[in-house]
Amino acid sequence: MNLTSVLITALIVFILLLIVIPIGFFIYIYIKDDRQKQHAILRNFPVIGKVRYFTEHIGPELRQYLFEGDNEAKPFSRKEYQDIVKAGKYKERLVGFGSKRNFTEDGFYIRNTLFPKQREEMKVDNTEKIKTRVYKVDSDNLFTRKEHSEERLIDPFYLRDEDAVILGENTCRHPFKVRGLVGQSGMSFGALGERAITALSKGLGLAGGTWMNTGEGGLSEYHLEGHPDIIMQIGPDLFGVRKPSGEFSWEAFKKKSEIENVRAFELKLAQGAKTRGGHVEGEKVTEKIAAIRLVEPGKTINSPNRFYEFDDVPTMFDFIEQLRSVGGKPVGIKIVVGDLDALENMISYMRESGKGPDFITVDGGEGGTGATFQELADTVGLPIMSALPVLDEMLKKYGVRDRVKVIASGKLITPDKIAIALALGADLVNIARGFMISVGCIMAQVCHNNTCPVGVATTDEKLQDGLVIEEKYYRVCNYVVSLREGLYNLAAAAGIDSPTKFERKHVVYKDELGRLVPLEDIIMAAERAQRKKEA
């Protein structure tokens, strides 16, 4: 055979392969689809029916990037996501041309004054500067974006000492004084990987005037890495403060309370998306996580729905008293407002007994979580903007408002939303998902699967490789400082010299017909509904 015939044979074989293999593969899939019993659509329309599953699979990404409007997606829209990312990456909150908010919808608005405060009239403490890094865009083309990060000295926008918020001012040996209004909500090591927790810790530590809530998964070395102020959360499972047998360990608690950076404790009765106990698969309970949580490695954990240590208000308050006297640090509770009777019962007992928590963290029903059940996430508990004024009003009614600080949470990720929460009765605000986004979360919504593609909500080492702590922690710092700066902007517009002075009168609710509803009416509406329920 000469070279030509060899080549011709090779060509024929090649063409045959090109045709025969795909046809063979098609027939194989066709038969397989036709014979399977699981999917009706594939039995009736073999192969072509797969288009449905393929597009369904990539739908969320396509919607997020291409088809969904900037204001549409849930839990956070593209725009809300970008607001966080830009604040963290570029320390930039400027928008061009105008707002994308739908002004015909109902919602809260901040009432501006005729004569705003001047910048130099604001009660802010910018005497210490923060050394951070921000990105600058060099050129932005269709397929390439060139940017570099540079060092920057920024104003921290701390509250002045006289405006600082103090938890447990008159009740404990070590009150917690915080010079900023925004902190990180509970996120456990285990739900988030060590790299994400470390980046958050370092960023919050750098920013100062903020705090980090450990979540119920115990206090890890990663939380302490950047020396931030820490609020240690204790859930019904008592992670980190339990005996091997499962009871509360006063010894372990004392040890935790002796760590200087631990500034306060929070008993988690409920959270917005999870108004009962959590669940951790045995495979996620690694040696390390077991050591931090003081549980057995490899064993599935089903947390109790409530604490075994107490089951009514008096026993809870006694437990709080004991925690406070042993630890010497403020103790709060985290709740979701639902049953107003039970809430009123607790608050009236606060007045009666003179006891109670130093702070109440109230999570809105819209609050997030790593993993929960749909029915709990969607419908249980009041949203934050309804819960807050009710709680605030009740505390005032029983004359205990000055004894307790209110921390609010539930999608309060931008300065305007935080300011509204402050006006509605919050003293401080917690953010979780906003901070996740600042360390790289792209809202893939797989937190419950340990497959987070950006290495934030996963303990998988390979996936965590993508998250560079040294790059991300500056974004955490920039984000929280941006929020504080934004709060001062809003305060100036409202005619007050500090965001601590936001009151109900600074906010108004506009309904879909353009009518303005004072907040008092909204609060009364909740009470009216409660009375109706009783009747």
Added chain:
Amino acid sequence: MNVIVIGADSQVGQFVIRNLTERGHQSIAVINEENKVHDMKKLGASKIETNGRGDFTAAFSECDAVIFISDSSPKTGAGKTVLVDHQAVLDAVQAAQQNGVKRFIMMSAVRVGEGPTSSEEMIGAKDRPDEWIKEEDIVHTIVRPARMTDEPGRGKVAIANSITEGGQTIPREDVAALLVAVLESETALNQVFEVASGDMAIDEAVQAIG
């Protein structure tokens, strides 16, 4: 040393007060806005005077030196900056002379020779006060920084009679450190120079002047 800092509530001014405190000097902070008293106290100023609230020329008598930071006051408004600033420099020089203050250090601006392109431009006619100071009988140092940035201080600068290259910058923190270093040095007496970020440590660069 006892130093009176005029324009202490400007961004550079705050760094100057902090620097003076760190290096063991006493400072009298002259500010434009009452609200900034808090900041000055925190930064370590031993006495605080507010512009427009009574006559503070008496404070000069306790001082060994003046650091004057030209910064537009937000109250002056467009177009007025030049007038007010100039008068303030003259007042300060006069008060210093009357009270026997030995040193007058002034932060001016680079490219002072450039005229204003509009009446609102803050840098306009900055050379005029410089000239007046030179004519007055007072030991002076005039520092003309390049474009100032919010970058953290590098601690390294280049000092020259005239910076010819365009686009030079210097962090505000370094300008403040330089103003305080000048205060402690003999070499900078009766000198006018420009400064930008460079390769020499600030103290070293100041020693090398002249």
